[in-house]
Amino acid sequence: MISWPGLIAQLTEILLAILLAPVLLGWVNQCRAWMQNKSGPGILQPYRTLRKLFAKEAVLAHNASPLFRAMPYALFACMCLAAAIVPILGTDLPFSPAADAIALVGIFALARVFISLAAMDIGTAFGSLGARREMMVGFLAEPALLMVLFNASLISHSTSLTTIVEHLAHVEFVIYPSLAFAGIAFTMVSLAENARIPVDNPSTHLELTMIHEAMVLEYSGRHLALIEWSAALKLFVYSCIGIALFFPFGIAEGGDAAGLLLALPALAAKLAIGGFVMALIEMISAKMRIFRAPEYLGTAFLLAVLAMLIHLLLGS
């Protein structure tokens, strides 16, 4: 039931996610710059970008419909809701019963459909190209993510994310073989979903290769700022899902303040390592041709299904 400490913890978590998400993005970019022997812009660069974009005037195409203007806000709201139901610091989340793991996938799907529709709204060649590619990535990444979450659900007999985390955190260092497969699948999916190499390249504007950037090409000013912020938030939420499913140790159970305070450095450390690993993967892999993406995502999907079969075969 809803308790005041729980509500405060919930709001703190959302605010924390919103405010700290750009740092994670900055950290990944900074790590990448270091590995490329560059000095890098510093991990606070995303904030500077956001401030610049918010201050600028928004330029809208003549034929932009209200859908186009509403999309950045809807996207941001979807990502905030996702941040609200994923256990980031503690598991005493009053919002958690509102949406479970399946609904979480539904939120990401809603965000994807919104951004794709908005990309088609102006009617430029790049917009519809980006929308088509995004949906192509999505139709395989979405079921793969769902299957990964199903693995955790089968182990903990629940689709509620908080119950999953509480259950997995109590299993003392037993490695589930099914979760190992699911972990690989999840890593592949989260690279694709967050528009990273090898599926997309976040730092390119080379027309033939881009997906996410092609969709938001027509946005500017505050709209673009919200989209960039949502993208950072999405990366943050995905990282937190990964932590919650595969490394839940350290997430506070219940809502006591001491536990939450202890969970914060643990989260920061895990995110730092996760961001570094993501940058490393991006460094050592090459962007693939767009029609290799279904094979890549199909592999992730099959791995996740295989993980479920392994779970059923081994009974663990």
Add this chain to the structure above:
Amino acid sequence: MPGALQLILGVILAWLALGLAGVFYPRNLYLVSRVLFPAGALGALALAAAALSALGGVTQSVVLPLGLPELPFHLRLDALSAFFLLLLGTVTAGISVFAAGYFRQGEGTAPGLQCLYYHVFIASMALVLLADDAYAFMVFWETMALSSYFLVTSDHAKAEIRRAGFLYILIAHIGAIGILLCFGLLHGTGDYTFDTMRAVQLAPLWATIAFALALFGFGAKAGMLPLHVWLPEAHPAAPSPVSALMSAVMLKTAIYGLLRVLFDLLHTQVWWWGVVILVLGLATALYGVVFSAVQTDMKRLLAYSSIENIGFILIGVGLTVTFQAYGMRALAALALTATLYHCINHAYFKSLLFLATGSVLHATHERALGKLGGLIHRMPWVAWLALIGTLAIAGLPPLNGFVSEWLLLQAFLFTPNLPQPYLNMLIPVAAAAVALAAALAGYVMVKFYGVVFLGQPREPSLATARDAGIWERIGLVWLAGGCLGLGLAPVWVIGVIDSVSGQLLGKTLGASATGWMFLTPISPDRASYAPLLFLLVILGVWALTWLAVRRFYHGQMHRAPPWDCGFEAQTARMQDTAEGFGQPIRQVFEPFFRMQRELPTPLDAKPRYRVSVEDHLWYWLYLPIVKFTQTISRVVTLLQRGRISVYLTYSFVTLLVLLLFVR
């Protein structure tokens, strides 16, 4: 006080009277569209109210003094009938109001005759749902097929529409034969009332044959693979309100029949029946959605999407049968709830989208996706209401499509307790296929909405498109409201469905343990979902963000030409066409299609690009059957000589043979 059944019969009579009134004034458009159709809609609402009141109550039955001398029509209203009547009533109300603004002169059949066929069609569907003996069922079933045939072929001047109608009526009748034979098996040695069938105990073999016949017969009507070929032909051929009615309600009568035979008339369920239905449902869902992704005609796209949704419903039926066979009643109730929920969801969003295509068709005279675009500016009402249907059919929270998918996936997650290990292995694969089909539905719907309503108009003539009239708007708003309501109040809807599960399975689901807001079908620990809270959070964050951006920054903006990477010469033809948007699917799922490509060489002065995508099954299954039938008939024609002496010889030989055998 008259009971609910009498009230429903009264509505049905009123519908028939409205239809007859249309016959007397076939060309009086004012009467038909301003009086008869709105009156029909009111009747539909009354029917829905009566059905709702009957859901919780006792079973009512009545014997009408019609039909055969020994076998009058038996009608019966129980929870299963009442649920489907509720679906029929509420959806038909929206469609009838829309139809009031839709039918007009000069589009095929005269409006008055359309009115007759339309009302006979809905009346016969209601009677199918009420029938309580095989004879009455078949009579109403055939009336339904015939009246809808006339509606499909209303624009009968066109050859392809006549062809679509023929294919439809042919497969409808092949299916009807299956149903007839199934009833023939079920009744044992007694008469043909359903009461007798309930009492008969069939041997396992005969029960299995009856099951197979029912699946074949009702599957043909529902559009189950491989009997789906009529659907993408007939739906686009019919006027839009009729497509909506066929897809939303008529397909559901087939599901009703299947449920009636499986859980009411047959006593036993065998686990592998469920597996057969499940596998067929999976194939149907994937096939439907993959084909709908490559369509270039908006109504064909929606028709294939109906096939996909029927697949989802069949998956639910299959799971229900398997669970019930293993005596896992709580899970069976969960799967049945998902099934029925999806039935009513599909009725709402698919009729909404079909009607929206009707408005687009009237405004632009164009059905090809490649010639539409940008209609959100010209037709804001239709576009925004269609957006609700689009999001709902794509299975996105917090709308209704998501709820039934959520329930179905929950049912899958519980299955690892099945006593059959191989079946347990099948379940994750099936769940994965369901998730894949659901995600592909999102792809299809982005294509549909994006190409029709967003972007730039692909033809100059679209600039004159007019938004839908007031009657059409009311119909669309009603159905869109239904999509929202069904999505936001799942606990209430499941309360309604529970009376059906109670009747069929002897077990109800019990939607919530923690109040009306949270949907917790098994226990709050296992899974919970609160769509209203979901929506409130999204809207709240939306509003807060908007206010914060205004407060801390500014709301300045100006309009400019599209940027498009600085390319100034871009035109509307550079947007993705329907073919272009479907191209990734065509490439990824290439083995599904029978494709023919004509590509120009770089040297062509007038380059021509053509691609045609066809159904393998048509060539692998239907054409061989046609060829076989033709061969048989050619052999039989050898007997026909057209000379009296030859025929006399035949009679003589027959007589001799008979004398030889029958002494």
